[in-house]
Amino acid sequence: MTDWLMRTLGLKQRISCGYLVPGIVTFVIALISYGAFNRLAVDFKQIILFSRQSADNMAFAAQMAEMQRLALIYIYEGHESAGEQVGEIYSTMARNIGRSRENLHETQAEAVLAKAGRHLDAYYEAFKVVRQQRLIQQQLVKNEFRVHATRAQHLIEELTRQEGGAKQLECTTMLNALLQVEKNAYRYFDSLDGGFIKAASASIEETRALAAAFGSKEKTAELDEVLNRYEASFLEAVQRTRGYLYLTSVVMAAQAYETIYQSKKLSALMLRETESIQQNVAQHISSRLRLMLLWTALLLLFIVLFSYIITRSITIPLRRLTDTFRLLAAGSAEAEIPSYQLQDELGDLTKAAASFKEKNIELRTSKKELERSNDELEQFVYTVSHDLKSPIVTSMGFIGIIRKLAAQGKAEQSLGMLEKVVKANERMSQLINDLLELSRVxxxxxxxxxxxxxxxxxxxxxxxxxxxxxxxxxxxxxxxxxxxxxxxxxxxxxxxxxxxxxxxxxxxxxxxxxxxxxxxxxxxxxxxxxxxxxxxxxxxxxxxxxxxxxxxxxxxxxxxxxxxxxxxxxxxxxxxxxxxxxxxxxxxxxxxxxxxxxxxxxxx
Amino acid sequence: MNRRTFLKHGTAALAAAAFPKLARAKSKPTIKVVGTHVTLLEPIRQRAERDLGIAIEFHPAGDAEALLKASTDPSSFDLYEQWSNSIKVLWQAKTIQPIDTRRLTYWPEINNLSKTGRISDKARLGLGDAPCNLLFVQPDGTLNCTPTEEVSFLPYVHNVDSFGYNSAIVPQGVPYATESWAWLLDERWHGKVAIVNSPEIGLFDLALAVQAKGLMQFKDMGNMSREEVDALFNILILHKRDGHFRGVWTSVPHSVELMASGEVVIQSMFSPGVSALNGMGIPCIYAAPKEGYRAWHGVMCLSKECVGERQEAAYAFMNWWLSGWPGAFIARQGYYISNPQRSRPFMSKAEWDYWYEGKPAAEPLQGTDGRISVEPGSVRTGGSYTKRFENIAVWNTVMDTYEYTLTKWNEFVLA
The missing domain is CATH 3.30.565.10 (Histidine kinase-like ATPase, C-terminal domain)
Structure with a gap:
């Protein structure tokens, strides 16, 4: 690793890495911490959301029960305000469901809530039909039904007048039968006892039978027609009553129950989810803390190792160069120049060391050359002095001989010797000329x-x-x-x-x-x-x-x-x-x- | 003519023979049929139009909606197809007219179940409104079982219902021996029981369960007094408050969803729901309770305002329903027709043996959608047509205390 760094990164880059990598590691630790706490934050948000939703659900069940109570008040008492309140509660619940579904987007809870919403919608749709049916029923009972009853009563009274006192008893009986129709009909609408339908129908039949006994065919035919309409409006009112009763007691009740059931199911689901999240949070806290500690320890270990490697990647070449320079300063020409390939400050120092070494080598060579030159000079001096001395010695010898011969008076012999002295001097001259030439080269x-x-x-x-x-x-x-x-x-x-x-x-x-x-x-x-x-x-x-x-x-x-x-x-x-x-x-x-x-x- | 060519050409010949007036009619009358999704099926409508040369409009609706429509507005329909328990309401509302049996081509072929209430001599009559009690129009305008030439409805589709249970959880019982309505109140299935949301149907499932469990006895389960209704609902509401019932189901898909999701292991069921669950791999068994079935009978009624050419067409449509093919068609959904022998040529032997004879399926049998609905070797629970209808505990009925039961039902559902 150290070698790789020294081969790959320059000194500045390595020093930068020494600062940058711990910085990055610190950032990574911060990121891990953020991730861990962010997850916890999400979980906590979910818990808060679920808690709110649970509260909404409790209100939801209460609202549903209240809505059904008001619906029944409307149906049995006919209070319009109760009917209006049903619509208001429905709107509030539908809005709350919509908002909750957005919060719980694509979760199991959202599916349950969607189902609850569908049942709520079905409930309200049924209630709207109930209101229509009840309005029609009220129209029939309070208007049409009464109009027919009144008209029948007038016809009977007209018949009574036409017949005079002859059929007073029959007229009174017929009128009583007609009143029984109304009485039984209202009893039915009050008690919802099916027996009164039969009684009302029987009374109409009785009225019809009594009318048939009268002589005025025109009036009795009209009475029969009115009775038919009377019966038809009554029976329709009965069916309308049964219809909205069925819708209320069967259809709406089932939808209300399913809505409440789904709401409770949602509450239970959310409770489980909340508990699960709480457990997860607890587990997450400990596991995240462990994980963070582990990561921090690992990353710190990494920083220590990395710092060690970076330090070594800087100090090793410096130490090697220091040793080299120490040797070079001592004049060594054998000092090893450390291998260093990068073009950075250490590379420059390495090159300087190499130059230093070359200078040392040159110095050593020069020194050897100088020593050799000195040796040669000594040899030269010795040789020159030796070889130059020889003709002088020869000349001095002959000069001594010439002196002796001159002292002896042997002038001719001494002159003969003089030629030898000249030759010796000529040789010395030649030697000196040649040496001069050598020095000129x-x-x-x-x-x-x-x-x-x-x-x-x-x-x-x-x-x-x-x-x-x-x-x-x-x-x-x-x-x-x-x-x-x-x-x-x-x-x-x-x-x-x-x-x-x-x-x-x-x-x-x-x-x-x-x-x-x-x-x-x-x-x-x-x-x-x-x-x-x-x-x-x-x-x-x-x-x-x-x-x-x-x-x-x-x-x-x-x-x-x-x-x-x-x-x-x-x-x-x-x-x-x-x-x-x-x-x-x-x-x-x-x-x-x-x-x-x-x-x-x-x-x- | 072999069976195949008979199926191909025979029905047209039958139609021409059975409906000569319509074959000669120059105009093309249109009839409106109001009813339920059980019989108002598009293949039936198209087939009838083709065979009869008339235009037919189907207006399927929920039970309550259809009944309200028919009982308040006779102009809204020509024919009304629903259950026998709606006859009392319609007859009382005077929105339907008597049907002349002399104009019904296959009237003599209609079996005794519809005419006398008993499919065989040893059969139980069944409590409540057996169809025959609502069938014949008496001179005084009332309805009872005494034969006359006028009837309040055309008897045609019918079946028996019971409860279904998931045999992966509920131990499988023995038909007519150990399977009992009492299972609906078995504490082992606490919180996992559902009932059909219909007082004139579900109420009897619950009454049969309460009686089978020994919690109370009825003087006449088919026509309970207010006191009996109170007593019954006191028991039921206690169970409901105790959490015994998951709730009520409002449609066949809802019943399927409840059992498929595991929320319910035993509940009131209709035949198509059981088939659907089996198709999904859920081992739902349609019980044959030892106390007997809850039976229902389809009725086809003629509107008071259906006259003239439309009346002719309506009679033709009623005759067509009993002409064979429709009976065979609905047999593949598990329903029976009142003159089954007329439908037999339109069914394979394997189909007849499985659906009517209660024998193991000799080959894979297709449903009305063309998909395999019965695997070879399967046996219909409860046995043959005769065996099933010999064991009728009660008929779907609108009791005199109908309105009262509605209010009590409301209490029960919301308890």
Missing amino acids: GRIDMDKKPLDLNGLLADFARSQAERLKAADFTLIIEPGMPVLFANESRTLQVFENILSNALKYVRNDKEGRRLHISASEDEQWHHIRCTDNGPGIPEEYREKVFGLFYRLDVNIEGTGIGLAVAKKIMKFHGGDIRAEAAPDGGAVFHLTFPKSADTPRPVG
Whole structure:
């Protein structure tokens, strides 16, 4: 995880994460708390809603009972106000049901309430029919029924007048029978005893039978017609009465009971629901608290782990860099640069450490170079002093001899010795000149430019032609020499020194002496090989021959500085010169020039 | 002519033979039929119109609404189809006219159940208003069982009712032996009992239950006195207040809903409700109580104001009802017709054996909706037509104390 963070997130991002993630975690804890308490809030709202609904239900049952009571008052007493109140109560209940259904949307309670609402509607629909029927019944009883009774009575009274006193008794009996009809009818409407219907009908039949005995057919026919209407209105009033009684006592009663039943069922359902919710609330409180504690603990643990990882992701690279810088400050060139890929502040520090290390390496190299230079200088001083001392010692020896001979008066012999002193001094002069030349390499006349070696060597061959001819020496230059980026005079000086050495050292009577210059190249280097057919250079001397004043054969004239100069020139060019063995036993001086023009090497 | 071709062509021939006047009629009379949903079914209306060449309007309504309409406004109908217990009301209201049996083609085929009240010699007459007591119009205008040539109604559809129980909860009883109306008051089913909401029907279910339970005896259950009504309701209201009854049901679907929901395990039932519950996988058994059934008889009455061409059409429609096909049609709903032999050719043997003979169904039997209503091997509870109608305890009746029972019913329902 730490490695992943170090690979993926920059320092700033990691520090930001260190603040952001705990912030997010805190927010998550807050969300979990909100969710837990919000659920509780919803449950509490539900409990409050159900409590209100239960109260409404209790009122609902009472309203239903009251409505049925008022309906019965209206039916039996005919109080219009009671009928109106039924409608008002119904409207209130229907409105309450509608509101409650909205609150209980799509719940089991809502379905029960809907059923209660349907029964309530059916109840009120039946009541509306009851009112219609009762109005018709009242119309029949109070108006039509009475009109027919009165008309029948008038007809009987007219019959009585027409008959005079002859049928007074029959008329009185008929009138009594007619009155019995009304009496029995009202008894029926008062008592709702079906026996009075039969009695009323019997009285009408009796009236009708008595009327038939009268002579006035016109009046009796009219009376019969009136009696028929009287009976029909009475019987219709009976049926209307039965009709609204049935509606009230059977249809409305059943709907009222079902409404109350559904209301009670709803109350019971809500009570169960409320109890269930209360239990759930209690369970939820404890479970939510446990859950919150668990989540808080987990999230805090996460924060601890995350902080540890973030801290480590910052401190580990810092500690590594501190160690590295400590080593680098102590001058170490071996200090390990910690791997760090991101481009952030630590990445910059890592790069700085890498640069620091490179400087240390360069410093160490420079130091070694300096030490080597000092060694070489010491060796040079020693060699120079030794080799310069030799002609002086020789001169001083001869000068001593000359003094002795001069003291002895041997002037001629002493003059002869004087020539030897001159030669010694000339050698010393040569040595000093060569050393001067060596010191000039790298300091004077060292400008580089593109140098066509073909042309240079061709000119070189022409300039050496007399000398080579005199020495019976063959110089072979192969065509296809490269173009170098080099100092012309110094490069020519290298070939002159090689050729001088070859002229001095090569002895090959069989094949004739020669120097063969060829060229090749690889990706980085131009290789120039100068191969002679002399005795070659033993392997143990192949490095030494480039040392100052080193000569393979002291009997052969020379200062032993030429190859050292060549070495220095090649180093100046960023190349090198090595002595190798030729396949046929001669010596090969292998020059390497860098193809890259600007890679000079320090000159030592 | 095999049975299939008979079914295809026979009814048209029958109609032409049975209703010659109508076949010749140039105009197309329209008759209005007021009644209940039991018989006012659209397939019947369409078939009758096709067979008779008349226009028929069906006006189905609830029992109370239809009766009020018929008893107060004879112009509102030509024919009235309801139960025999409405005859007293209609006859008293004088909104119907006598039917001339000489104009009824199949009158001689109508069985003794309708004419004498007994389907066989050993049959119980049954308390209350046996149809025959309301059938024949006497010279003095009263109705009784003495045969005359005029009748107050055409006897046609009839059946027996009892109570249904959920045998998954109520242990299954033995028909006519252990099954009893007393079960409606069994304390084990406290709170899960319902009664049909109709005083002239449900009252007798309750009276049979109270008597079977031994709580009281009636001098004449078919015509209770006010004192008996009071005593009966005192018992019932106590039970109701004690919470014994879930309540009353107001329609067959309501009765189905009550038992299907589990609110009720035993209750008054009608045959279609039992079939519906069985179709829903609820093992509802239609009991054959040892005390006997509560029977009902359908009546078709002729309006006082139905005359002339409409009267001709009304008689044709009455004759058509007894011509065979309608009887077979309603048999598939579990109802019987008063001249069953006329319907027999219109039923398969398996149908006849199951519905009329009380034998196990030999094959799946379709209901009137074309769906399978009887599985093979099923046996109709209570046995054959004859057996069921030999065991009538009481007929649906409008008693003299009708109005009083209404007020008491109100008390009972709201108790």
